[in-house]
Amino acid sequence: MGTTQLETVPEPKYWHLKTVLSEALDSEFAVGEILPNERDLAARFGVARATLRQALEQLELEGRLQRRRGVGTTVAPPRVGVAVGTEQHAWPGVSGDVWQPADCELTAPPAAVAAALETAPDEAVHTVRRSRVSHGQPVAAELLYVPASSVPDLSAIDAPSGPARARAVLRELHRLELEGRDSAVELGSARADDAKELDRLPGAPVLVVTTRFLAAGRTAALSVATYRADTCRLTFGDSGGVEIHQTPERRAS
Amino acid sequence: MGTTQLETVPEPKYWHLKTVLSEALDSEFAVGEILPNERDLAARFGVARATLRQALEQLELEGRLQRRRGVGTTVAPPRVGVAVGTEQHAWPGVSGDVWQPADCELTAPPAAVAAALETAPDEAVHTVRRSRVSHGQPVAAELLYVPASSVPDLSAIDAPSGPARARAVLRELHRLELEGRDSAVELGSARADDAKELDRLPGAPVLVVTTRFLAAGRTAALSVATYRADTCRLTFGDSGGVEIHQTPERRAS
DNA sequence: GAGTGGTCTAGACCACGCG
DNA sequence: GCGTGGTCTAGACCACTCA
Numbered sequence: 001m002g003t004t005q006l007e008t009v010p011e012p013k014y015w016h017l018k019t020v021l022s023e024a025l026d027s028e029f030a031v032g033e034i035l036p037n038e039r040d041l042a043a044r045f046g047v048a049r050a051t052l053r054q055a056l057e058q059l060e061l062e063g064r065l066q067r068r069r070g071v072g073t074t075v076a077p078p079r080v081g082v083a084v085g086t087e088q089h090a091w092p093g094v095s096g097d098v099w100q101p102a103d104c105e106l107t108a109p110p111a112a113v114a115a116a117l118e119t120a121p122d123e124a125v126h127t128v129r130r131s132r133v134s135h136g137q138p139v140a141a142e143l144l145y146v147p148a149s150s151v152p153d154l155s156a157i158d159a160p161s162g163p164a165r166a167r168a169v170l171r172e173l174h175r176l177e178l179e180g181r182d183s184a185v186e187l188g189s190a191r192a193d194d195a196k197e198l199d200r201l202p203g204a205p206v207l208v209v210t211t212r213f214l215a216a217g218r219t220a221a222l223s224v225a226t227y228r229a230d231t232c233r234l235t236f237g238d239s240g241g242v243e244i245h246q247t248p249e250r251r252a253s
Numbered sequence: 254m255g256t257t258q259l260e261t262v263p264e265p266k267y268w269h270l271k272t273v274l275s276e277a278l279d280s281e282f283a284v285g286e287i288l289p290n291e292r293d294l295a296a297r298f299g300v301a302r303a304t305l306r307q308a309l310e311q312l313e314l315e316g317r318l319q320r321r322r323g324v325g326t327t328v329a330p331p332r333v334g335v336a337v338g339t340e341q342h343a344w345p346g347v348s349g350d351v352w353q354p355a356d357c358e359l360t361a362p363p364a365a366v367a368a369a370l371e372t373a374p375d376e377a378v379h380t381v382r383r384s385r386v387s388h389g390q391p392v393a394a395e396l397l398y399v400p401a402s403s404v405p406d407l408s409a410i411d412a413p414s415g416p417a418r419a420r421a422v423l424r425e426l427h428r429l430e431l432e433g434r435d436s437a438v439e440l441g442s443a444r445a446d447d448a449k450e451l452d453r454l455p456g457a458p459v460l461v462v463t464t465r466f467l468a469a470g471r472t473a474a475l476s477v478a479t480y481r482a483d484t485c486r487l488t489f490g491d492s493g494g495v496e497i498h499q500t501p502e503r504r505a506s
Numbered sequence: 507g508a509g510t511g512g513t514c515t516a517g518a519c520c521a522c523g524c525g
Numbered sequence: 526g527c528g529t530g531g532t533c534t535a536g537a538c539c540a541c542t543c544a
Contacts, residue, residue, distance in 0.1 A: 012513060015455060037529060048515045050303075053530090058442055058456055069530045070523035079439060085338065085489055182490030185438050186332060187458060187482040189311055201531080202268060203311055205440060205458070211490075229440040236338055236489055237435030237464075265532060290510060301534045306511090322511045323542035454512080 013047055014054035020045075021055055025064055025075055035065070035073040061205060063230050069201075080134050082227065084183070084209055085236030091178055091213065092130075092144055092223060093170035099130040099142065101166035109145050116212065117219050119147050126151065128166045131197055132225075139232050141197040142225040146173060150220045176215040183211040185234065194226045205229040266300055267307035273298075274308055278317055278328055288318075288326040314458060316483050322454075333387050335480065337436070337462055338489030344431055344466065345383075345397060345476060346423035352383040352395065354419035362398050369465065370472050372400050379404065381419045384450055385478075392485050394450040395478040399426060403473040429468040436464040438487060447479045458482040 035041065042052040056073065059065045066076040093099065106124045108114075114121045125147045132140040148154075151172035188208040195202040206226045213221040227234060288294065295305040309326065312318045319329040346352065359377045361367075367374045378400045385393040401407075404425035441461040448455040459479045466474040480487060 011455075014513075018456075039529095048517090050516090051514060054513085056530095061440060061458065062442055063439070067530065068523085069521065070528080072529060081437060085436075180490070182488065183338075184334060184486050184488045185460065186316070186486040187314060187440065187460065189315055202264075203271075205314065207438065207440065233437050233439040235435065235437045237433070267532075292510095301536090303535090304533060307532085309511095320511060321542085322540065323509080325510060 014051050014058075017045060017047065017052065017055040018058050021059060022064065025059070029075045031075050031077045033075050035075070037072060060230060066230070076231070079231055079233040080139065081233045081235045082132070082134055082139055084234045091170070091174050092221070093167070094174065098134070099132050101128060101130050101163045101170070103129040103162060104166035104169055105161050106148070113145050113222060113224070116222055117145060117147055124148060126169045128169055130166070137231065138198050138228075140225050140227040141194045142223055145222045145224075146220070150176065150215070173221060176220055178213060178215055179217070180214045181211055183209055185209050187229065188226070190226060198226070198228050200228065207232065207234060209234065267304050267311075270298060270300065270305065270308040271311050274312060275317065278312075282328045284328050284330045286328050288328070290325060313483060319483070329484070332484055332486040333392065334486045334488045335385070335387055335392055337487045344423070344427050345474070346420070347427065351387070352385050354381060354383050354416045354423070356382040356415060357419035357422055358414050359401070366398050366475060366477070370398060370400055370475055377401060379422045381422055383419070390484065391451050391481075393478050393480040394447045395476055398475045398477075399473070403429065403468070426474060429473055431466060431468055432470070433467045434464055436462055438462050440482065441479070443479065451479070451481050453481065460485065460487060462487065
């Protein structure tokens with residue numbers, strides 16, 4: 001062929017497609033705007049629908065797009081920053097925090113949780129379910145595990161389950177002196193129950209924040225919070241957190 | 254039909270497949286062991302290869318598997334915890350830290366970085382490239398942006414680029430008094446250059462940690478660190494961080 | 507060169523939201 | 526009922542690693 005060789009190592013179609021779409025999103029679409037449907041887009045770019053979907057999936061992972069079955073694909077707003085590491089020495093559920101207690105039950109925790117709590121595998125712990133909403137959207141679901149031994153004076157009078165019970169457990173927890181907390185963040189995929197609460201499909205990418213609360217020389221409570229990875233930016237530290245959305249492909253200097 | 258209705262809402266095949274594989278990984282495979290290849294696995298489960306791959310992709314996202322083109326699919330070791338938020342008031346690059354300076358050049362930063370640094374869009378900043386290795390594996394690549402105004406006394410004698418230059422910039426930076434730092438974590442996909450350094454394919458899921466270093470009432474430096482999401486668990490806080498790998502699907506109580 | 511995972515195709519059907 | 530995205534199939538070829 002007489003054409004010049006463009007690339008010795010041609011990049012995959014979906015990768016190129018993603019770049020093209022990304023630039024189009026920057027210049028030609030407004031937040032909330034609905035994109036053409038996948039079949040039309042695929043035809044327009046001359047690729048199979050599966051290939052187009054691979055590009056869309058990446059853009060969704062990066063928080064640029066939002067896709068909803070039965071509705072369509074829309075341009076996502078910038079990720080919301082949610083504070084996670086502030087109040088270095090505050091218990092969960094102190095007044096003014098952003099979590100909404102949803103439920104509480106006394107059950108044997110998953111083995112991994114029991115190990116982290118250093119409780120016997122069959123020892124029951126209070127499992128508080130809470131949810132977090134930001135800007136009117138659900139952003140996180142949490143399971144807070146509180147060993148019964150951390151809240152020995154929990155009144156049997158209180159409701160045996162439900163939000164009231166959850167608040168009672170938190171109230172008792174606050175009577176301990178918090179000595180410290182440490183957290184870890186990792187990537188996961190949403191379990192079915194979390195996905196439902198987060199308004200996503202099962203398996204959606206989530207940021208799992210595991211926090212251990214230390215009191216009386218031991219782990220007094222353990223929180224496993226599941227944040228929507230597509231819409232959230234977790235902020236730690238002194239103030240609000242840095243706001244950098246896109247780090248574009250490096251330009252030639 | 255005479256058969257009993259098993260599920261009103263049948264879960265997708267790949268989701269069920271993922272569960273089955275996950276349990277098999279727990280019970281029948283050791284870390285590092287090689288799985289059968291995708292074509293065999295797909296045949297064994299009676300699904301198309303694309304469907305099997307959907308399940309493998311999720312397991313890889315969760316850090317359970319590691320796939321390498323030309324080699325095969327192996328059982329991944331537990332994620333390594335990498336400390337990110339400790340030394341709340343330490344500059345990057347103080348002695349004993351885990352980053353390896355790789356390069357440094359003086360360029361105009363991406364627009365988003367210039368905005369966060371509050372510098373003019375065309376003002377040149379020192380861009381230090383560093384890499385982080387843990388347990389013999391590359392885990393992160395970082396770009397550290399240092400405005401020239403933060404290191405006014407940088408000697409022109411030092412090498413104009415390369416690791417030595419990077420160390421010189423860091424050394425100058427340490428002469429400022431650090432007033433605080435804040436970070437944000439979000440999900441991203443690896444750019445081509447980062448992917449290469451992290452030994453992954455472009456687009457691989459990464460955790461992007463953006464840290465702003467405050468001194469003299471302004472942002473003295475900005476770090477954008479890209480961690481492999483499949484192999485890393487980012488730890489913050491007082492001590493080591495919590496170790497919970499799998500949070501299995503909730504059992505019926 | 508053999509075998510692996512990565513990309514891509516052109517279809518089909520399903521589950522969901524909405525009018 | 527219609528249009529959307531989500532799942533699934535059965536193939537093909539490519540890029541890479543390693544013996």
